[in-house]
Amino acid sequence: MTSAGEEPGRPNGRTLDDTVKDAEEYYKYLSEKHVKDSRVDAAVAGLMVWFATFAVLGFGVITTIAAAEVYRYLFGAFLAAVGIGAAASVATYLIRRKRGFKFAELGGLIGKMKQGGASSEDGVRLVDAMHQASLVLKKRKMDTAFEYGVMAFVLVAIIGRSGAIGALAGVVVYLYFRFEALREYERDERGYEDSKRELLQSL
Amino acid sequence: MERPDLYVLARFLDALHSSGQPMKKTNLQMRVGLNYPRFIEYLGWLVSHGLVQQSKDEDGAEVYSLSQQGLDAYHRLVAWIRETMKGMRI
Numbered sequence: 001m002t003s004a005g006e007e008p009g010r011p012n013g014r015t016l017d018d019t020v021k022d023a024e025e026y027y028k029y030l031s032e033k034h035v036k037d038s039r040v041d042a043a044v045a046g047l048m049v050w051f052a053t054f055a056v057l058g059f060g061v062i063t064t065i066a067a068a069e070v071y072r073y074l075f076g077a078f079l080a081a082v083g084i085g086a087a088a089s090v091a092t093y094l095i096r097r098k099r100g101f102k103f104a105e106l107g108g109l110i111g112k113m114k115q116g117g118a119s120s121e122d123g124v125r126l127v128d129a130m131h132q133a134s135l136v137l138k139k140r141k142m143d144t145a146f147e148y149g150v151m152a153f154v155l156v157a158i159i160g161r162s163g164a165i166g167a168l169a170g171v172v173v174y175l176y177f178r179f180e181a182l183r184e185y186e187r188d189e190r191g192y193e194d195s196k197r198e199l200l201q202s203l
Numbered sequence: 204m205e206r207p208d209l210y211v212l213a214r215f216l217d218a219l220h221s222s223g224q225p226m227k228k229t230n231l232q233m234r235v236g237l238n239y240p241r242f243i244e245y246l247g248w249l250v251s252h253g254l255v256q257q258s259k260d261e262d263g264a265e266v267y268s269l270s271q272q273g274l275d276a277y278h279r280l281v282a283w284i285r286e287t288m289k290g291m292r293i
């Protein structure tokens with residue numbers, strides 16, 4: 001596809017092919033970042049859930065079990081926390097991997113465009129696919145809200161010595177960060193749709 | 204047609220731009236790959252918005268080409284693609 005400044009049918013040599021190259025770099029960046037973030041988030045989620053579980057179960061053991069049996073029960077709580085933490089980690093990773101199909105779509109489109117000249121229709125499709133892929137990264141912030149919530153729960157539960165107050169703090173922190181992330185996500189989505197609408201109206 | 208599909212409009216603009224010369228209806232329809240009623244609907248929209256102009260070739264057959272406004276629209280589309288892609292960079 002040709003660009004501004006030429007007559008129809010007489011391309012001036014400047015093409016949208018360079019945007020395909022840019023898109024490919026962007027795709028590689030997004031894919032690598034997605035894989036790296038997925039691993040980090042899975043590890044963080046696993047660690048936090050393990051810690052929260054162990055803190056709650058361990059605290060329960062200390063306050064309810066007789067002193068002679070505490071270590072045995074604490075070890076049991078530790079093992080249970082490891083199991084639950086590992087399950088949370090795997091679940092987080094799988095959920096993240098599932099979101100990666102948006103990247104596969106983008107990769108497929110770039111591959112197709114690299115084979116032939118890029119038309120402006122391909123360009124619009126590419127922009128749509130890139131937008132969808134970038135939203136996947138923005139969704140990550142919603143997951144981070146959960147991690148913040150768990151962190152707040154653990155800290156407040158330990159400092160305040162109350163699971164109920166900890167849970168309340170965790171929920172409040174989670175809802176706040178989720179709300180902020182959702183607002184940013186919706187703003188980006190609306191901005192993109194508005195720009196498409198404006199383009200259509202300007203044609 | 205209330206809100207035409209941007210993909211389809213881009214396909215029309217691309218086809219007429221890359222051809223560089225007026226196209227017959229049949230050729231244009233084949234290039235954009237739409238069924239006839241849908242094709243006529245889009246062609247009508249493009250003509251009514253002044254993006255495509257109709258003329259006759261030496262045999263008297265109807266041919267269609269991009270108007271100056273259509274060429275501008277095509278350039279705006281390309282510019283939008285470039286700018287939007289730039290804006291997406293993290």
